Structures are given as C-alpha cells and as structure tokens.
Amino acid sequence: MITLDLVLPDTRYPIYIGESLYADAARIVAHLPQKKAAIITNETIAPLYLAPLQAALEAAGVAVTPVILPDGEAYKTWETLNLIFDALLGARAERKTTLIALGGGVIGDMTGFAAACYQRGAPFIQIPTTLLAQVDSSVGGKTAINHPLGKNMIGAFYQPRAVLADMAVLDTLPERELSAGLAEVIKYALLGDVQFLAWLEQHIEALRARDRATLAEAVRHCCQMKADIVGEDEKETGVRALLNLGHTFGHAIEAGMGYGAWLHGEAVAAGMVLAAETSRLLGWISEADVARVTALIERAGLPILSPDLGVDAWISHMGHDKKVEEGQLRFVLLRQLGQAVIEKGVPLAVLREVLQGRFIRRA
Missing domain, CATH: 3.40.50.1970 (Rossmann fold)
Structure with a gap:
C-alpha cells in the first residue's frame, strides 16, 4: 500500500x-x-x-x-x-x-x-x-x-x-468510465510532467487492461502532483487553476449537450485537444505536438472531436466558467508539452478558428 x-x-x-x-x-x-x-x-x-x-x-x-x-x-x-x-x-x-x-x-x-x-x-x-x-x-x-x-x-x-x-x-468499472478516468491522468502529464507523458505512452495499454500495479502507479503519480499543487494553492487563486486544462472547453460540451450525455472525462479529453489546437495556433506548440496529444487520447479510448455547438453557444457556455475574470475568458493552454499556462489574451479570431476547425465534428 x-x-x-x-x-x-x-x-x-x-x-x-x-x-x-x-x-x-x-x-x-x-x-x-x-x-x-x-x-x-x-x-x-x-x-x-x-x-x-x-x-x-x-x-x-x-x-x-x-x-x-x-x-x-x-x-x-x-x-x-x-x-x-x-x-x-x-x-x-x-x-x-x-x-x-x-x-x-x-x-x-x-x-x-x-x-x-x-x-x-x-x-x-x-x-x-x-x-x-x-x-x-x-x-x-x-x-x-x-x-x-x-x-x-x-x-x-x-x-x-x-x-x-x-x-x-x-x-x-465499465470500459467507458475507465477511459474517462484516463483523460484526467493524461491531463496531469500535459500540464506539468513530460516524462510522465512518455511513461503513459509506454503503459496506456496496461492501464486499459487494468493491470493493478500500473494503475496504482498512475494514481500515485497524479495524487502526488495534485497534493503538491493543492498544498501550494488550496483555494485556486493561482497555480491550482492549471488543473483545469481542457475543462473550459469540456464544461461547455457538458452543458451544451446536457449533463450526462458526455462523461466528464470524455469532455475533458476533447477539450484538451481544443486547448492543444489553440496553443498551436498561438505559435506555442507544433503540429507534431498536437498529433502526439491526439494519438494518446485516441489510444486511451477517448474522443478527439468535439460536438458542433455553434461558435456563439460555445462562447456563451464558456462565459459561465469559473475561470472567467473581469468578464474575460481565461484558458489553460500549453506553452509546450508538460508546461501549462493560464492565458486570457486569446484573440477571438483564433477562438473562432478552433471552434469551427478540424477538431469539431460535422453533422
């Protein structure tokens, strides 16, 4: 233990x-x-x-x-x-x-x-x-x-x-729920530990096969990261907000589709893809980085495409996010894989391109 x-x-x-x-x-x-x-x-x-x-x-x-x-x-x-x-x-x-x-x-x-x-x-x-x-x-x-x-x-x-x-x-645990949990595991790697990202790429099949020792190591690593972050910022006034990588987009999916239609982890997974794409369009990460993120998310059995809510509905739902500050949307994005930042200066043109782009599922 x-x-x-x-x-x-x-x-x-x-x-x-x-x-x-x-x-x-x-x-x-x-x-x-x-x-x-x-x-x-x-x-x-x-x-x-x-x-x-x-x-x-x-x-x-x-x-x-x-x-x-x-x-x-x-x-x-x-x-x-x-x-x-x-x-x-x-x-x-x-x-x-x-x-x-x-x-x-x-x-x-x-x-x-x-x-x-x-x-x-x-x-x-x-x-x-x-x-x-x-x-x-x-x-x-x-x-x-x-x-x-x-x-x-x-x-x-x-x-x-x-x-x-x-x-x-x-x-x-049903297979779909297990994959939903893996979304949060991947989140920890992307926001703060590129070595853990490489470990996940090596062990994702063992995790999906429910190897208990591998699961315990993933849980230990994530809990240690979260304990360190919460110990520094209990009330989410600073660094703890980084734990919301993918969540601004993901919460919009959950609200827009009706709570329960998408599992939370599924929405976070698709939201992390949109966060990665936003980061690429801002010039922070490469196309290869986005491909690496989407490949791991797909291997975890998770969606990489978000529903087409319509740009106005997306922005409206994201406007109710807890990270909104002084009326401005704030996103957790990737300066590089393993290094997340909070960004409130995303141009509307970039946001529209993301919300109408290749990672939005067309009817």
Whole structure:
C-alpha cells in the first residue's frame, strides 16, 4: 500500500492507494471523531460495495446510515443534495457524524458539499470507485453541484479526513468510465510532467487492461502532483487553476449537450485537444505536438472531436466558467508539452478558428 499526505496550513490528511481498502474498517474508524457514519452512494455502486463496507463498520461498532442516490451527472443537483440532508436529519445525524462518499466524482462532490453544509461542517471521507475520482476529484477538497447554466458553479472548498483509493474496485468499472478516468491522468502529464507523458505512452495499454500495479502507479503519480499543487494553492487563486486544462472547453460540451450525455472525462479529453489546437495556433506548440496529444487520447479510448455547438453557444457556455475574470475568458493552454499556462489574451479570431476547425465534428 502507498500512503501520501496532503499538507495544508490548517490541516493534513492521508491518501491511501492499494487493494482491500474500501472496507478496511480499522483504517476508516481511525478517522471518525465518533462511531457514527452515513455512507452516501448510488444505485449502481450500492449493490457492489455498500453491504461489505456497512458490515465491516458495524462490526467495528459504528452506527451506519446508508443513503442511496440516483446515479449520473444529471442528478448532481440541489434536489439530490436535499435527499442527503433528508436522510441525515431523519437519522438525527450529529455534527460529528462522518459522511463517507462511496462512489465516483458525482458522489464525492455532492457528499463533500453536503458535509460542508450540514450543521455548518461535518467530517467526511472519500472512497472513490472510479479512476477519475481516484486520480483527481477525490483529492483537494473541491465540492459542488451543477447549475443548468454551468458545471460545479455552486459549492465549497472543504477537505476530507482521508481518501482511500482501492485498485480492486476498478475491476467493475465499465470500459467507458475507465477511459474517462484516463483523460484526467493524461491531463496531469500535459500540464506539468513530460516524462510522465512518455511513461503513459509506454503503459496506456496496461492501464486499459487494468493491470493493478500500473494503475496504482498512475494514481500515485497524479495524487502526488495534485497534493503538491493543492498544498501550494488550496483555494485556486493561482497555480491550482492549471488543473483545469481542457475543462473550459469540456464544461461547455457538458452543458451544451446536457449533463450526462458526455462523461466528464470524455469532455475533458476533447477539450484538451481544443486547448492543444489553440496553443498551436498561438505559435506555442507544433503540429507534431498536437498529433502526439491526439494519438494518446485516441489510444486511451477517448474522443478527439468535439460536438458542433455553434461558435456563439460555445462562447456563451464558456462565459459561465469559473475561470472567467473581469468578464474575460481565461484558458489553460500549453506553452509546450508538460508546461501549462493560464492565458486570457486569446484573440477571438483564433477562438473562432478552433471552434469551427478540424477538431469539431460535422453533422
């Protein structure tokens, strides 16, 4: 097992990476302020992993309230969030009742936001069951729900007490979801580590084949990068924004197509291609660099073409992005492979060329 620590000015917490972790009661109980917990999961994950986790905790003397939500990005809403509050209040959950997020990024984000709000702050633990959540969304304390006008626009920075990333649970992950997680893995390489990019090019087939040791190394590398970045910039006032490579375009795809039509990782993958193409048109990276990016994304089983939303709709959706500053769109782009920058000076002509160009799927 691998243990990393995310260190912040006001707190620190461990990220455990290995196998046989998700129902490790002793490890979980060590992070509970009292022996009361609510397990927040969804209709897909509950039949697979809820019963073993609940049984292990109850055998350790923990009183458990299970909360089973509908599955999917389309349910990352106020209405679904209120189902968590209804269950907590119905069970007379206290401020020290720990909320345990058992699921992917949607469950993790909603559980974290619920914990931030419930009685003005309850503890929570992340047990991510998707690759995307293990390498990215479960670490760093960004919690949120969606709004019809923008993804993750309503939320809070609120850190978990621990993250348990179990490689074994990835065995039941659908192929499409596994590829979606690889998009975030590729993102880390492109934004800050060209040697990791070369490693991914060598190991992408092993990752898709779910080799556990290779998956654990990818999760370790991404979590370490994220822990270092979040440790430097918890509230995303600077360098942490680089983690949004591909996300300005990607969030527009998700909003424009309707939440759930594209998986988050799929939208990020296509968004990274558009970010690379924008970087090329600005004269920063070469055609060969763009080809290298698209080749790896395709090998990961991800889309390189974005839907044709129409330029005006694209820009409108991107105008709701959290990186907009003083009314100006800001993009995370590539000065070179492995070196991302935040850029707010993208000429509209360049943006239009990208949004009408070769990486937009024609009907």
